[in-house]
């Protein structure tokens with residue numbers, strides 16, 4: 062694959078200045094442009110100067126650790142936070158695994174603690190619905206495919222911190238008739254006696270949302286402080302909703318999953334991208350989601366596969382520094398009967414790897430740390446591999462861990478994406494063994510996707526990874 066920005070070709074100062082803006086995109090690599098592309102770049106820059114920049118549907122993603130999140134607690138300690146993140150990751154994994162088991166009808170499906178968004182895992186998006194628009198905070202989910210919000214009148218609603226949406230007060234609200242295109246992808250679809258389409262979403266663990274399917278307008282505040290309105294979108298108006306957790310920060314789910322027609326991923330175009338910069342800093346505001354044609358589809362790609370409505374990628378191997386681990390290729394492959402595979406998720410903080418791959422990574426990191434870091438025996442069952450020290454201080458020079466995907470795309474994990482501070486003087490590996498003999502499922506979480514723009518192109522059926530400073534997308 063040819064790259065415009067190579068890291069070896071020398072270039073004149075003039076060229077350097079010209080492409081500085083572009084090169085910053087390669088962050089944190091220090092790259093230079095190859096002479097060959099100078100004229101191309103001049104063309105791009107001049108056309109950018111004369112053309113009006115198309116307005117992208119780019120909206121801010123609010124992370125649980127952000128001070129904009131309703132559950133933000135400035136008093137939360139590093140230890141509290143890591144416990145919360147670890148627990149929510151384990152619960153999210155259990156949720157995904159049980160969902161797949163249920164769809165496949167294999168094994169025991171645990172049902173306790175299975176809310177899909179426990180403890181504020183998952184990014185929030187602030188959007189407005191209806192005419193006039195009513196602001197809603199919804200959680201994005203690449204694991205489900207319908208947008209739903211709580212709707213008045215409530216047969217049952219849980220507490221919410223945002224304002225209530227009353228469809229009777231919206232001039233753009235239109236109930237969908239039965240048999241609309243894509244109805245067969247809707248969970249619990251039913252045609253009632255008034256020829257209205259109903260849905261009933263039943264998450265494992267007891268959370269449900271039930272109501273009418275309808276068309277509405279959505280208003281997004283874009284990260285450049287503009288507003289973009291999209292009309293005629295299918296969503297679920299939930300009149301009967303139950304939530305098992307006490308989290309009232311979100312009042313609906315923004316489904317970006319893989320089922321066509323109903324998912325926001327295809328209703329707004331056939332692609333979306335998100336950029337995750339930093340999930341530690343409460344003041345960081347550049348995590349963003351871009352929907353539709355404006356999505357940043359850049360970088361190396363790997364084929365996207367859809368199973369059980371989820372997005373899967375083909376992880377072929379893992380390197381630590383330049384050493385490729387001798388992992389059995391089967392460890393991450395999906396079997397003919399749908400076990401295993403590597404799911405890429407927006408709602409899980411940590412990463413879980415099938416034991417066949419995890420064990421070799423674990424051994425290699427332990428080997429590297431030998432004599433340099435003091436290992437801390439772990440008290441809790443899940444903590445895995447912990448050391449004494451501070452991630453930002455004691456891991457300088459640690460070789461990165463690279464996930465290699467089919468087609469040549471890589472995800473490079475530096476220490477901040479690999480380890481999590483668990484207290485003042487202790488940090489742990491943010492990758493856990495999946496410990497699931499039944500499924501051997503692996504899930505790539507949000508920490509591992511930090512410093513990347515990740516694009517899903519549902520037409521080309523590809524995922525693109527591009528290492529970037531998300532702030533540059535806002536400039």
Ligand SMILES: *[C@@H]1O[C@H](CO)[C@@H](O)[C@H](O)[C@H]1NC(C)=O
Pocket residue numbers: 134135136
């Ligand atoms: C944080 O701690 C301070 C001082 O103890 C207290 O006044 C404040 O209410 C706490 N804030 C929250 C959100 O708990």
Ligand SMILES: *[C@@H]1O[C@H](CO)[C@@H](O)[C@H](O)[C@H]1NC(C)=O
Pocket residue numbers: 129131187188196197198282
């Ligand atoms: C969401 O957007 C509305 C409308 O712009 C605003 O009033 C509200 O404060 C926002 N909420 C959050 C949590 O950002």
Ligand SMILES: *[C@@H]1O[C@H](CO)[C@@H](O)[C@H](O)[C@H]1NC(C)=O
Pocket residue numbers: 242293
């Ligand atoms: C709304 O979308 C449906 C397809 O889902 C289409 O048939 C209809 O014409 C659209 N209406 C408007 C006003 O765009």
Ligand SMILES: *[C@@H]1O[C@H](CO)[C@@H](O)[C@H](O)[C@H]1NC(C)=O
Pocket residue numbers: 389391392396400401416417498499500501
């Ligand atoms: C899970 O992976 C392990 C090691 O790669 C293998 O021995 C086991 O058979 C796999 N289990 C299933 C159900 O595929």
